[in-house]
Amino acid sequence: MRGIRSGSIDLIYLDPPFNSKHDYAAPIGSKAAGAAFKDTWSLSDIDKEWWGEISESHPALYKLLDAVQHVGGKSMMAYAIYMAVRIIEMHRILKPTGSIYLHCDTTAGHYLKLLMDSVFGAANYRNSITWQRTNPHNDAGRYGRISDVLLFYKKGNHVWNTQYTELSDKTRAMYRHKDGRGVYRGLPLTAESLSGGGYRYEYHGHDRVWRRPRESMMQLERDGLVHLPKRDGGLPEKKLYLSDAKGVPVQDIWTDIRPALGRERVGYPTQKPLALLERIISASSNPGDVVFDPFCGCATACLAAEKLGRRWIGIDISELAARLIKSRMLDAARAKDGEQETIDRFTVGAGQIIHRTDIPRQHVQRDPCIKNKLYGVQEGVCKGCTKHFEIRHMHVDHEIPKAKGGQDDDGNLQLLCGSCNTIKGTKTMAELKARLRELGILPER
Ligand SMILES: C[S@@+](CC[C@H](N)C(=O)[O-])C[C@H]1O[C@@H](n2cnc3c(N)ncnc32)[C@H](O)[C@@H]1O
Structure with a gap:
């Protein structure tokens, strides 16, 4: 990350080790066989220079990390220091319009929230998204643990594209009228259920408080957007066509994204579903933007970014992860004849993917002044x-x-x-x- 220029990344998604005290390995025979990473932590995992750097440059964070040791013990503190130095770098490389999603679970999530508040500022916290990652099951002596948490922060005035989920069958059933333009449902035009004012007048024999002034109501009717019930006593309603209904804005509990299954599954330990990353990338970036995943594993975020026309950078400590990126990308793109390929550089579609193991150097023109x-x-x-x-x-x-x-x-x-x-x-x-x-x-x- 030190090789990435400050303020150059539009969106960061990170799915780091969670301090789960497990060691992960991919099943033998899967595409990812050989991939493994440890998720147990001790102070010997920590470079003492990191600790020193934090003490000099982020005194509040330093105190917080000290408190983590008192509450969570040395292992949690080691993990928190490891994460803190990385979060500081992520803050540096993110654009002011950028967003960051830190994927974690409840093991260390509350400590990570404090680290994020400290580096990004509590005011830039947006959501803790709960993602239901698996089916209900029994966990001895406690409620089944079936969810992960995604801590979502912005850096400044961030990119935001509201995402919608499809209408449920129950909601679709409410679209029970039809006219020449299509299927529609009626929405109330009266203001009586609302707090605040309205406009009192008689409209089609109903003396009520309406949501819009008379002239605006007449225009709506001229535009063919008022539904007049045939039965006596039924109130006029505004037509909402099914074709115009965007769906329900996505909320902060996600139960509609299943784990990676079938052909999507490569067997990589802790592989995340493409649909999860597609939602995040669509909401918090625009085509052409740069998406960065510093713990990219089998490249789910990179693949989702590629599919959505974003540029991307992935880092992983495992050499196998880099090879999996290549094979997943090529599978997805069904490599065309004549594509140039070498081990470190290959093309997918219009883009070129470069695999490097050195720390990139920024080519910055030093300001003479x-x-x-x-x-x-x-x-x-x-x-x-x-x-x-x-x-x-x-x-x-x-x-x-x-x-x-x-x-x-x-x-x-x-x-x-x-x-x-x-x-x-x-x-x-x-x-x-x-x-x-x-x-x-x-x-x-
Ligand atoms: C939870 S997995 C990420 C899974 C990924 N989101 C996916 O869908 O495949 C965490 C990844 O972090 C990598 N990792 C662990 N320590 C790392 C480090 N210090 N730097 C970079 N990557 C690391 C592991 O090799 C592993 O691939």
Whole structure:
């Protein structure tokens, strides 16, 4: 993720390990055979530099993680640190119009909610979507656990396309009238059941409070959109044609998406259904946008993005996941004759898919005035020892060292005085600060 440019991604979906204390393996004989990942956590899984980075750059998050240890124990804290460093990166690479969906379950979901609130801001929280992922069953001593949770956050003024589910048979049965334009149902035109005002007048022999003024009502009638009941006493109603009914807007409990089954199923542990990702991608991105899944597994999000005309990036620690992406994409596209294919680069439809195992480097043109700009932003103060220096004694430094995947973009550049710059070398800020404390240059915390 460090190789991805800041503010370049439109939608992130992540389905990370859940801290389930299980190790997952794909069944032998399935397309995914050999795929495995562990989901047990201890502090030895954590790079202590991450911990240091968080303490320097996100003090509130640091305190939160400390609290996680007290409540959830060391394993939960290790998992939370692992997730926190990644959530910080996701926030960096997401566009201001972007959205993020964090797929989890109730094992660690409440801790993850706090991490997300801390990094994305509680005000940017949109929903906790409950997805019924399996059929009812008996769980000893508790209610059956059949759902996952998707934490949905935005970053700013986000893309949103309301999604609709199909009308139920019960609702369809309400469309029982027909005219030359098609099948329709009647919707109330009176305002009596509504709070607030209305317009009182007599209309077709009914002295009532109506939802629209008389002239607007007459126009509706001229447009052929008023249903006049034949039976005595029946009130005029507004026609809603079945062909115009979009369906029911999707709510925050999803029970209509079944697990991946049949031909869709490749056997990858924890494979998610395409329909789930298609809903998320359709709601929170537009064609041509970039969808990113940092734990992409067998590429369900990538495939859904491809089908919906979005560009996509997937990352997975497992080499097998990368191979599965390729085979799923090619299966889906039914590779045409003459398509060029090599192991690392192949085409599907109009697009080209590139498989790489190195950390991509951003090709950023360094702003020639960056030193002056940073000097202004930092008001001449070194980010290490916090002392004031003249600009000629300052050096442009990579906050996250290049050796650790830090990039050349402005967000990763800072000014250090000559001596802090020498001490830091390829170390992290946390290591520099620790050294400055040892030397007595910075006070103890
Ligand atoms: C729950 S699965 C994702 C399943 C995926 N949504 C799908 O539909 O196939 C989690 C994935 O995270 C990957 N993973 C675990 N640790 C990782 C890490 N540090 N970086 C990237 N991927 C990792 C695992 O290999 C696994 O494929």
